Amino acid sequence: QVQLVESGGGLVQAGGSLRLSCEASARTFTFFRVGWFRQAPGKEREFVAAIRWSGGTPLYADSAKGRFTISNDNPKNTVYLQMNSLKAEDTAVYYCAAENWNGVYEYWGQGTQVTVSS
DSSP states (O other): OOOEEEEOOEEEETTOOEEEEEEESSOGGGSSEEEEEEEOTTSOOEEEEEEETTOOOOEEOTTTTTTEEEEEEGGGTEEEEEEOSOOGGGOEEEEEEEEOTTSOEEEEOOOEEEEEEO
């Protein structure tokens, strides 16, 4: 069983920055990739970014490209999402999730609220 704990959300003004953290309870080789997703009120959950523990090119949604950066710290079993130039439309609950070796995001964190005021 993998437990994921997000932190770092909060209230920020438009144009500001936040760094989200996702700490995993299991060793990193347990799963293939960690992704960040978000869900705004009244909207479906959407993909934001993902990174493999073993390295390689991260994946980003178009809305995140150029503003968000995903990174991982393997010794700390932690994945970060650095969010810059935040916009009001980035307001959402942000979740991290662990993708198993079958391509399924099997484990999810409880989410952290990000609110961007305009």
